[in-house]
Amino acid sequence: MPKLTKSYVDKVQPKAADALHWDSELKGFGLRVTPARKLSFIVQGRVGTAGRASPTVRLTIGPYGVFTVDQARDAARERLRDMRMGIDPRAAASRSAAQRKTLQDVADDYLEQRPLKPRSKRAIEQAVAGPFKAFGWTDKPLANISRANVSEAFMEMRERAPVHANTAFGILRAIVNFAINEYVDKDGSPIIKDNPVKALYRKWAHVTPRTGRVPDDKLGAVWKHLEAARQRAHNGHTGAALDLICFLLLTGCRLSEAAELTWDRVNLEEGWWHLPDPKNRNPVWLPLPTQAMELLRSRATRQGYVFGSYNGHIKDPRDSMKNLSAVAGCKLTPHDLRRTFTHVGVASCSIEIVKVELLTNHIPQSVTARHYMETSKLQYLKPQVQQIADAIVGA
Incomplete structure (x- = not known):
């Protein structure tokens, strides 16, 4: 067993398989030589x-050239000392x-x-590429983002955009919680031990919940306007x-749920429509009132998106x-129409809130x-959805 020296390493020749050359001076320190003559220092103990x-552990210290023999031996000595003290270098x-x-x-x-x-996913990507990048955190080790960093950045952002501040730092809290649970030592203890977003426990922006809806005394005018506008729609996009909008008002669904609805999830014979993977992850079959069924039957196409447009489906009926x-x-x-549906159901139709x-x-x-x-197959609530639609149309 030779002592590993520069002259020895320079002369070593590869074999058909990986070969290990152990150092005579420091037990556990060695050189790995691959058939392609890649030379790497290793330590085993x-x-x-x-x-x-x-347990026996073998680690690669690094390639010859990056490390000299003496540097690699010193590194091996440190690793072996840690192992004798019970420290697993792999865990470290x-x-x-x-x-x-x-x-x-x-x-x-x-x-x-x-x-x-x-x-x-888009919200997380936007938060990382937007405010977190502006704070200089994107390329910063997560473990180095302190409570003081979070508190200062949040207060600055809250002054400009309180809702966005709450959203962005809520995302940061979720990302750190993921790291705490995902990156753990062999004994299961977290490597990142603190969530710096805890510094905001008394600092979150107070945001008044939105309560917008169609005023009771305007509901009839709103529905009449929609009927008249549908009759004079000058192109397919406007009509869709x-x-x-009418579908949102008659069903109380979310904009994305209606906009992305496809014909294969609509059954006009039985009067229901299906959401396989909604926001709350509860697949649901929802009853359709007769007014919504008539509206859907009037749509020209029965393929692809129900509310199709030039490039797929309507995304935002802004105009x-x-x-x-x-x-x-x-x-x-659009979400105010959902609140209108709920209000009409509870206040005007006296339907139990749980059913709405x-x-x-x-x-x-x-x-x-x-x-x-x-809570999934809700066709039994057909009378209630019909009652709400009748109240909206007859307002």
């Missing part, structure tokens, strides 16, 4: 002091790698490993946008909503409703 009962390397992971690295892992919907807002006397968003929640695909909060009511 047992973790702990239990002799053969201790894993811990160090986790601590070096940048915010971008962790966000990428989160996006890859979590079953997120496209909209959630108006039909989409039509602007005109509708003028009639209502207040600014309306089901019709708008909210999972009821009560234990009884969650466990004893049918």
Whole structure:
């Protein structure tokens, strides 16, 4: 067994398979030579002091050329000393790698490993590429983002955009929680131990919940406006946008749910439509009122998207909503139509709130409703959705 020296390493020749050359001076220090004559220094030893009962660990120190023989021997000596003290260098390397992971690295892992919907993925990507990049955090190790960093950045952002600040730092909280649970030592203890977003526990921006809806005394005018506008729609895009708005008002669904609806998920014979993977991940079959069924039957095509447009489907019926807002006397968003449906169901039709929640695909909060009511196949709520639609159309 020779002593590894520069002259020895320079002269060593490859074999048909990997060959190991062990150093006579430091037990456990060696050189690996591949058939292509790639030379790498290695170290091998047992973790702990239990002799053969201790696990054997072999690590690569680095390639010859990057390390001199003496530098590699010194590195091997440090690794062997750690092993004798019971420190597994593989765990230390894993811990160090986790601590070096940048915010971008962790966000990428989160996006890859979590079953997120496209909209959630976009929100995370926008937060990382937007405010977090502006703060200089994208390429910073996540473990180095402190509570003080978070508190200062959040307060600055809250001054400009309180809602966006809450959203962005809520995303950061989720990313760090993922890191805490995902990157762990061999004993399961987290490598990243603190979530710096905890610094915001008394600093979150107070945001008043939105309550916009069509005013009761304008509901009739709004529906009449939609009917008249549908009759004079000058092109297919405008017609599809108006039909989409009517559908939102008659069913109380979310904009994305209606806009992305395809004909294969509509059954006009039985009077229902299907959401296989909605926001709350509860697949649901929803009843259609007769007015919505008539509207769908009037659509020219029965292939692809129900509310199709030039490049796929209607995404934002902005112009039509602007005109509708003028009639209502207040600014309306597509989600305000969902709130209008709910309000009419509860206030005008005296329908139990739990049934309206089901019709708008909210999972009821009560234990009884969650466990004893049918929450997916909701065709049995046809009378209630019809009652709401009749109240809207007849307002």
